[in-house]
Amino acid sequence: MDAVPLCTNFQGGCHVLSLANLFDRVIQHSARMHGISNDLHSEFELYFLPKSQIGRVTRNCHTSNILTPNGKENAQRMARSDLTEVILKLLVAWRDPLWHFHQSMAHHHDFNNFSTNKSLEMSDMVHELRKGVQKVVEKMQMLGIISDSVSNMASPEARLASHSNGWRIMKDYDLLYCFRRDSNKVQNYLKILKCRIVPENGC
Amino acid sequence: MMAAKVLKTKIYKMAPHSPPLNNMLFPTQPQTNTQSSSVGDRLSSTAFPAHAAFFETDSQLASSAHSVRLRGTTRVVLLCCPTRGSSESSEPWRKTTVPFPAARNTMAAALTMLLFFLHILGSSALESGAGRVHPHLTGCVSANMETFHCRWNVGTFHNVSEPGDLRIFYINIKPVTASPENWRECPHYSTERPNECFFNENHTSIWTCYSVQLRSRDQAVIYDESLFSVQDIVQPDPPVSLNWTLLNMSVTHINYDVMLRWKPPRSADVEMGWMTLQYEVQHRNIGSDLWKVLDFVKSTHCSLYGLETNVNHEVRVRCKMLGGKEFGDFSDSVFVYIPSKVSRFPVAALLIFGALCLVAILMLVIISQQEKLMFMLLPPVPGPKIRGIDPELFKNGKLRELTSILGGPPNLRPELYNNDPWVEFIDLDIEEQNDRLTDQDTDCLMDRSHCSPVSIGFRDDDSGRASCCDPDLPSDPEASPFHPLTPNQTLIKESSCPPASESSSPVQSSTSTEPPAVDPGREAFYTQVSEVKPSGKVLLSPEEQTEGERNKANVMEKEKEKKEFQLLVVNADNIEYTSELNTGKICPKLSSGDLSEPSPKGAELCAAPPSSLGLNTTSPLPPAPVYTVVEGVDRQNSLLLMPNSPPAPQLIIPKPMPTPDGYLTPDLLGSITP
Numbered sequence: 001m002d003a004v005p006l007c008t009n010f011q012g013g014c015h016v017l018s019l020a021n022l023f024d025r026v027i028q029h030s031a032r033m034h035g036i037s038n039d040l041h042s043e044f045e046l047y048f049l050p051k052s053q054i055g056r057v058t059r060n061c062h063t064s065n066i067l068t069p070n071g072k073e074n075a076q077r078m079a080r081s082d083l084t085e086v087i088l089k090l091l092v093a094w095r096d097p098l099w100h101f102h103q104s105m106a107h108h109h110d111f112n113n114f115s116t117n118k119s120l121e122m123s124d125m126v127h128e129l130r131k132g133v134q135k136v137v138e139k140m141q142m143l144g145i146i147s148d149s150v151s152n153m154a155s156p157e158a159r160l161a162s163h164s165n166g167w168r169i170m171k172d173y174d175l176l177y178c179f180r181r182d183s184n185k186v187q188n189y190l191k192i193l194k195c196r197i198v199p200e201n202g203c
Numbered sequence: 204m205m206a207a208k209v210l211k212t213k214i215y216k217m218a219p220h221s222p223p224l225n226n227m228l229f230p231t232q233p234q235t236n237t238q239s240s241s242v243g244d245r246l247s248s249t250a251f252p253a254h255a256a257f258f259e260t261d262s263q264l265a266s267s268a269h270s271v272r273l274r275g276t277t278r279v280v281l282l283c284c285p286t287r288g289s290s291e292s293s294e295p296w297r298k299t300t301v302p303f304p305a306a307r308n309t310m311a312a313a314l315t316m317l318l319f320f321l322h323i324l325g326s327s328a329l330e331s332g333a334g335r336v337h338p339h340l341t342g343c344v345s346a347n348m349e350t351f352h353c354r355w356n357v358g359t360f361h362n363v364s365e366p367g368d369l370r371i372f373y374i375n376i377k378p379v380t381a382s383p384e385n386w387r388e389c390p391h392y393s394t395e396r397p398n399e400c401f402f403n404e405n406h407t408s409i410w411t412c413y414s415v416q417l418r419s420r421d422q423a424v425i426y427d428e429s430l431f432s433v434q435d436i437v438q439p440d441p442p443v444s445l446n447w448t449l450l451n452m453s454v455t456h457i458n459y460d461v462m463l464r465w466k467p468p469r470s471a472d473v474e475m476g477w478m479t480l481q482y483e484v485q486h487r488n489i490g491s492d493l494w495k496v497l498d499f500v501k502s503t504h505c506s507l508y509g510l511e512t513n514v515n516h517e518v519r520v521r522c523k524m525l526g527g528k529e530f531g532d533f534s535d536s537v538f539v540y541i542p543s544k545v546s547r548f549p550v551a552a553l554l555i556f557g558a559l560c561l562v563a564i565l566m567l568v569i570i571s572q573q574e575k576l577m578f579m580l581l582p583p584v585p586g587p588k589i590r591g592i593d594p595e596l597f598k599n600g601k602l603r604e605l606t607s608i609l610g611g612p613p614n615l616r617p618e619l620y621n622n623d624p625w626v627e628f629i630d631l632d633i634e635e636q637n638d639r640l641t642d643q644d645t646d647c648l649m650d651r652s653h654c655s656p657v658s659i660g661f662r663d664d665d666s667g668r669a670s671c672c673d674p675d676l677p678s679d680p681e682a683s684p685f686h687p688l689t690p691n692q693t694l695i696k697e698s699s700c701p702p703a704s705e706s707s708s709p710v711q712s713s714t715s716t717e718p719p720a721v722d723p724g725r726e727a728f729y730t731q732v733s734e735v736k737p738s739g740k741v742l743l744s745p746e747e748q749t750e751g752e753r754n755k756a757n758v759m760e761k762e763k764e765k766k767e768f769q770l771l772v773v774n775a776d777n778i779e780y781t782s783e784l785n786t787g788k789i790c791p792k793l794s795s796g797d798l799s800e801p802s803p804k805g806a807e808l809c810a811a812p813p814s815s816l817g818l819n820t821t822s823p824l825p826p827a828p829v830y831t832v833v834e835g836v837d838r839q840n841s842l843l844l845m846p847n848s849p850p851a852p853q854l855i856i857p858k859p860m861p862t863p864d865g866y867l868t869p870d871l872l873g874s875i876t877p
Contacts, residue, residue, distance in 0.1 A: 031479065031525070038526040070377070070408035072349055072477055181410050184434055184526065191476040202474025 019139050023194040026132040030190055033125040034183040040118050041176040048173070061178035062166035063093045068185055075192045081146040084137055087189050090182050091130040097167035098123035101175055122179075129186070145197055335359055338369055340417050340427040345437050346531070347470040348409060348478055348524070352393065352401045355417050355427065366392075368420045371400040376412040386416075409433045437527050439480055440468035441534035442503070442520045449541070450506065456543050457512055464504045465520050465534065479525040485533075489515040501525075512543035 066089050069075040075083060102119040140146045167175065195203035336358035345351035353371060362368070371389035389400035400415075410432060417427040442465040450460035463484065471478045484505045485494040497505060510516055516539040523530045569576060734742040834843040 027476070034526055042528075068410070070411055071404065072409075072472070073404055074408075180526075181432070181434070185410055188477060195475050 019136070019143065020194075020198040020200075022132075022136050022139055023190070023198060026129065026136055027187070027190050027194060029125065029129050029132055030183065030187040033122065033129060034180070034187050036118055036122050036125065037176070037180045037183045040115060040122065041180045043115055044173055044176050060166070061174070061181070062097070062170065063090060063178065063182055066090060066093065069189075072188075072192070075189055076196070080193065080196060081149070083189055083193050084133075084140070084146060087133055087186055087193070088130065088137070090186050091126060091133060094126050094179060094182060095123075095130065097170075097175060098126055098179065100168070101172065104172070133190075140197065338417060338426040340415065340429050343413075343415060343429055343431060343436055345407075345433050346440050346468070347472065348434060348437050349404050349472075350402055350407050351433055351436060352399050353389075353415050353429070354396075354399045356398065358426075366397065369398075369426070370418050370420060370422070371415060372418055372422075373402075373413055373415045375406075375408060376414070377408065407433060435528065437478070437524045438529050439478065439522045439524060439531040440470045441532045442467055442482060442522055443469065443534065445518065445520060445534055445537040447507075447518070447537060447539050452541075458509050459512060459541055461507045461510055461539055462504060463507060463518060463520075463537075466503060467522070468531070480522045481525050482520050482522045483530065484518065484520050486510075486516055486518040486539075489517055489538075507539075510539060510541075512541050515540045 066086065068086055068090070069078050069083070078086075098119070102116070102123045105116050105119045137146070141148050170178070336356075338355060338358040338360060340353060340355045343351055343353040355369060355371075357369065371392075372386045373389070374384050374386050376384060389402075390406045391401045391403065393399035393401045412430065412432055415429045415431075416425050418425050444466040445463065446465075447461045447463045450462050452459040465482070467473045467480055471480060473480060479501075481499045481501050482503070482505070483499055484497045484507075486497075486507060487494045488511075497507075505520075507516075507518070517536045518539060519533045519536045521530045521533045732743055736742065832845045834845045837843055
C-alpha cells in the first residue's frame with residue numbers, strides 16, 4: 001500500500017485509502033488480536049488453571065446478551081449495517097474489562113512479564129480496532145453503503161453491555177475464554193462484511 | 204458421576220520390625236448409577252512417604268482389583284477419575300485417602316514391600332464383571348467450522364451392537380434465547396460410516412455450547428457425554444494436491460532443493476477467510492522412522508532444502524486452524540526421488556590418474572636433476588679431499604709422499620676427482636715451504652716430467668680462491684711465484700718484496716741462486732715484466748713471443764693495464780736515476796708511509812735496484828728469458844748449475860748496465876761490484 005500522508009482535508013489532493021485497504025487493515029488487526037487472546041488463554045489454561053475448572057459448561061460471558069449470528073450463513077444473511085453494529089458492540093463491550101484484566105494481571109505475581117505485556121497489548125488492540133472499525137463505518141457511510149444510523153455509542157445495547165458490571169465478577173479464566181470467543185467472532189464478521197461490501201474473488 | 208470407592212485395603216506384607224497392622228477394610232457401597240462413568244476409570248495412587256519423594260502410579264483399571272506395590276509409604280491417596288471420552292470432563296478427581304499406621308520404616312530399611320489389594324467397584328451397576336468397555340464417544344470434530352460430526356464406539360458390550368441401540372442426543376445452549384432448550388436427537392445418522400452422527404449447517408451454531416450424550420436405546424443409560432463449542436473442535440481436512448518441483452541441484456549432484464506445493468482442503472473456506480489455516484510439513488527418508496518437522500507456514504508452498512540424491516524422501520502436510528488447538532490429519536504422502544546422474548567413478552579415476560602423472564613428473568625431475576639434487580640433498584663432505592691427492596695416502600699414512608705431492612703446484616696434481624661437483628676440496632695454505640720442498644724438489648730440479656719449478660713461495664693469504672688449485676688471477680701478479688726472470692731485463696721481483704717479511708729471506712736466497720729451469724710449455728706461470736711505467740705500473744708479458752707478438756702483447760698489456768695491475772709505487776724518491784722507467788721498487792702491500800717498517804732486507808732489496816739499474820725500458824722485450832739449467836743436486840742438497848750459454852745479444856750486459864732487478868746469475872755475480 002502506498003504511504004498515506006496525513007490529510008486534514010482530503011479534498012486537497014491527498015491520497016485516500018480505499019475501502020478495500022481499510023478493510024484489509026482492520027482484518028489484519030483483528031486477526032492479530034485474536035492470536036494474542038488465544039495465546040493468553042492457552043497460557044492461562046496451561047499454567048494457572050486448576051484442573052477442576054476445565055470443561056465447565058456454564059460460561060456466562062457478559063457479552064452473551066448481544067445478539068450475534070452464530071454461523072457463516074447467518075452472518076451472510078444478516079444486513080450489513082446490523083453486522084457492523086454487532087462488531088462495534090462487541091468491541092465496545094470489551095474495552096473496560098480488558099483494561100481491568102490487565103490491571104489485575106499486573107498486580108498478580110504469578111503472571112510473568114510476557115503475559116502482562118500481552119494483556120496490555122490486547123487491551124490496546126481492542127481500543128485501536130474499535131477506532132479502525134469506526135473509520136471503516138464512516139467511510140461506508142460516506143460511500144452510502146450503509147445507513148447513517150449506525151453508531152456505536154448511541155445504541156442502548158452497546159451501552160448496556162459496556163456498562164454492565166457482569167464482567168467484574170467473572171473470573172480471569174472465564175474472561176479470557178469469552179474474549180477469545182468474541183475476538184474470533186469479530187474477525188470472522190469482518191471478513192464476511194468485507195466479502196459482501198468489497199467483493200473479491202472467493203467471496 | 205460417582206467416585207469409586209475403595210473397598211478394601213489389605214496389607215499384604217510388612218517389614219519384620221514394624222508393628223503389625225490390622226487389615227483395613229472400608230465399607231463398600233456399590234452404587235448404581237445411571238450415568239456411566241466407570242469406563243476409563245483410572246486409578247491413581249499417590250503415596251506420600253514420610254521421607255521420600257512423590258510416588259505415583261497410573262494404571263488403567265481393567266479390573267476392580269488392583270494391587271499396587273508401595274515402598275516405605277505412609278499414606279495412600281486414591282484418586283478417581285472423570286470419564287475419558289468427553290473432551291471437557293467436568294468432574295473433578297475424587298480423592299480417597301487410605302492411611303495406614305506409621306510404619307517406622309526408615310530409608311535404611313529399604314526393602315519394605317507392601318502389597319495392597321484394592322478392590323474397587325465400578326460405580327456402574329451394569330459392570331458386573333471385569334474387562335468391559337462401555338460404549339463411548341470417540342470425539343466430535345468439525346472440519347470446516349460449519350458442520351461437525353460425532354462418532355462413538357460401541358465398546359465390548361454385546362447388547363448394543365445393533366444400529367439404533369445407541370442414540371445421540373444433544374442440546375445447544377444459546378444463552379440468548381429464553382426458550383427452554385430440549386434435548387434433541389441426532390439430526391442425521393451417517394450412512395457412510397457407522398456410529399457417526401452428522402450435524403449439518405442448519406444444526407450447527409458456532410460460538411455456542413453443545414452437550415452431546417450417548418444414550419441407550421431406551422435412554423435409560425447415558426454412556427457418555429461431551430461438552431464443547433464448535434470453534435474449539437475444528438480439525439481441518441488434510442491438504443490436497445501435493446506436488447514438488449526441483450529448485451536447484453548442487454554442483455556435486457549430491458543435494459538438491461525442492462519446492463513443495465499443495466492446496467488447502469476443499470472443505471475449508473479459505474478464500475473468504477472463514478478459516479485461516481497454517482500448515483506443517485514433515486519429511487523423512489523412507490528408511491528412517493524419524494520425521495523432520497518444519498516450521499509452520501501460512502502459505503500453500505514450502506521449500507525443502509538439502510535433500511539427498513539417490514534417497515527416497517517421503518513428504519506429508521497437515522494443517523491447523525490459526526488459533527485452533529489440534530491438527531487435522533496428514534495428507535497423502537508424496538515421494539521425492541532424484542537419482543544422482545553423475546557417477547563418482549570417473550572422478551576417482553581422474554584423481555588417481557592425476558596423482559600418477561604428478562608422481563611421474565616428479566620422478567623425471569629428480570632423475571634429470573640428479574646431480575643438483577645430490578648436491579642439495581647430500582652436501583659435499585668437507586673431508587680431506589685435496590685435488591691431485593689420493594685419499595688413500597691419508598689413510599695409509601704416507602706422509603712423505605703426501606708432503607711431496609702437496610709441495611707441487613695445484614694444477615699439476617693428478618686429477619683424481621674429475622670435476623665432481625659434490626666434492627669440495629680443501630684450500631691449502633702452505634706457509635712453511637721449506638718443510639715441504641723435499642723430494643718433489645729433487646724431481647723438479649732433475650727436470651723430470653710433471654715437475655714444476657720449486658714453488659718459491661706460496662702466497663700466504665686468502666685471496667678468495669675457492670681452492671688452492673685455482674689459477675691465480677693475473678691482476679695479482681705477486682701471487683704467481685713463477686715469474687721468469689731475465690737477467691738483462693728490467694724485472695721487478697715482486698717476490699722480493701713480499702708482503703710478509705718472513706719470506707723475504709728465502710726469497711733472497713733464492714734470488715741468489717740460479718733460477719730453476721722452466722718448462723717453456725707452462726706459459727701460464729711465467730711472465731716477464733716487459734715494461735715498468737713511470738707511474739710505477741708494471742706490464743707483464745707472456746713468455747715466449749716474437750717481437751711482433753710482443754708488440755701486440757705490449758699493446759694488449761697496455762690495454763689491460765688498468766685492469767690488471769695496481770701496484771703501488773713505493774719510495775719513488777729513492778730512485779737515483781731519472782729515467783723513463785721509474786724503477787722505484789714495487790713493494791706491494793707496503794705503502795710509502797710504511798717503508799720505515801719493512802724489514803731491512805726487503806728495503807735493501809728494494810733500494811738496491813735503483814742504484815744498479817741501468818734501465819732500458821724502451822728496448823723491446825727480450826726474445827727469451829735466460830735460464831740456468833740445474834745439472835744436478837749434490838749430496839748436500841745443493842744445486843749444481845750448468846753454466847748456461849744464453850744467446851749473445853741477450854747476455855750482453857754492459858757493464859754499467861744494471862742487472863735485472865734482483866736477479867743475478869752466477870755469471871753476473873762477478874761483474875757486480877759489491
